[in-house]
Amino acid sequence: MNGKPLALLLAGTAPFLCLTGCKSREESAQKELKDRGYDLTPEAFFRAAESDDVAALEKLTANGIAADTRNAAGDTALHAAAGAGMKKAADFLLDRKVPVDVTGADGRTPLMVAVMRGTPEMVRYLLSQKADPHKKDGQGFKPLMLAVREGRGDMVGELAAYDRDKLDDALLVAALEGKSSVIDALTNYGASVYARMDDGRTPLMLAAQNGQIEAVDMLLDIGANRFSMDDQGRIAADMARESGHEELALRLAETPQEDEFALEEPADLGAEMLAKVVEKEQAVPVAPPSVNPADLPWNKPVAGQGGGAFGALPVGGAAPGMLEGVVLEPMASSEGAPPSSADGKVPLVMRAYRQKDLPLRVETVQGQVATLRISGGGVKEVTQGEMIPGSGSRLKIVRVERRMQDLKDAGGMTEVSVVEVEDSANGRKRELISGIEPTAHDPVALVEDGQGRHFVAKAGQKFRGADGSEYIVTDVRPNQMVIENRTKGEVITVPLRGPRG
Template identity: 30%
Template sequence: MHYINKIAFNVVLIGLFCCGLNAQAGSYEDFFKAVQVDNVRTVQTLLQRGFDPNTVNPEGVPALMVAVREPSLKVAELLASWPQTRTEVRNAHDESPLMLAALKGFLPLVKKLVNNDADVNKPGWTPLHYAATGGHVPVIEFLLDESAYIDAESPNGTTPLMMAAMYGSPEAVKALIQAGADLTLKNQQGMTALDFAVRGQRANARELIETGLSRLAERQKRNQPVVHAPAVQPAAR
């Protein structure tokens, strides 16, 4: 009888374990399906039950990155503000969720990510580069307010202003210039922001940068010390 009871007990344990695995598998599938379709209610319910927000999908991509990529903005904002979410994750191109959100101009999401410790000044390409590339002035201004380095250099020395000049918008170029971006920097190919604007055939960006360079030259000229010619001594008689 004791042996039979022991067997029965083990069967119950195995049954409970299998039920737990099935429930976990069901939660996993439900979670990522909800992430993809921006079903924030389901995601929130699973998180409140203890589901790990940092779980990766079958391709190894964290849920936050999936939500930003879709985009599933309501879910992305929920995950970005969830205390247990790791916001500093990277994809195969060394891009963070903050960079992708900045590129797309999702300001509310950008704010939630920064508030949950996303790195504004990550090494290499930065969120400010991506915001400038997308031409999103509100995101640019927010990142600068959060101490983003305005002249951050990519691995090849390209700055946010250069990216704005070639790919962004005139408004983004103007915002960076007014915030103090260095117009004279060169990347490893020897290209300045003006060169980027010319190559990208961005006439408005080119005009803004040329105007900025002219004003810079005028300021430098005014600040140069005045060299007086030596006084002419009257000829001796």
């Protein structure tokens, strides 16, 4: 050994041994990768992510490819896995500390890419990993709006619960761009066909204005009113005609029929609303395949109420009762429970909203003469005691006046013109007020309690909770109900969730 310690001799050979061994391992890894169809490059790393090939991802990262490496566009392999719907690859990358909300091309996160190109299952997985559904891309679009722009109606159900206050905005955009599958999905999860732009345009008007025939048909089928007016008194047919869509304008410009002028009572609308909700619930399962919906506590039949809320209640059954005076009992079990109100204090879900606009509008009154704008018929002057003109009109003016009234949107007391009309067919009367959209009835909601029972609710109704607390419905809007707990002085907001939300 020439007097040299063995350890010193081995130390001198260590760099050589490592160099030889490392080179051998690298060559071995490259051969294994080549056998699998990859080389040791970032491009191969992305291809493995898009193929859900975790074994290749492990070899590539073990041999120097960083987990957060980016392609020329600025995306990571997590973006690639998300767009391809590859959960195992996404899981591998997240485990190696690639941030779930890492931004790439156009400032988009993997969740956004999954919404645009991936699968609902991948979107659901990323959300379960705390991906942020409220982040915006470089153009200011959140995931929900990206789903609208890409026509991905299948993504709406995954995102609706995270962005409920933007569902109406999303519906307006979907109507504008003619995304009929998105329109269908959005309204099933709580967007309202009664939504309006700042200038009074409805989804139907936007679709008509842009010649979106399929979207127009979809909106009419789910309850949009062809005779609603914007701030200038135009209806959907007017907007189609102004934009050069004459054939569509002719389809929309049917003369208002007798039932369009009919005054209705909220209690009359319960069976109709419930039938539509049940029809949509039966069309798409609301429980995972491994769960029998009949076993869920909120699907159990309730005496006097038909069956459960989701698919068991016969469409031809009795109309739901009014909410007034009802005692709402707590649910027997929270397992599989449907959504409750915002703070969970009242087990109510708003399933549907109904508002039928009359095909006319009050402009002003002078003496005993009312100036009215009739849908498709221009401006007419009608004297007290006369019938409102129009084919099929059954409304008679019984009183006109001017008075001061507190209008919420006007910010205080404002002088308004008032026209009281009477339905000659049923004797019902209703005040129509300038500046307020004239409707055939008070706005109503179909609500569902924690036991799957359905009720019709309107502003002013009072009811009690199981603990004895007194409640009053203070407002019913297209996208929410507002309820006051009068016992505790608390306000509860119950959002519209739609039949599937």
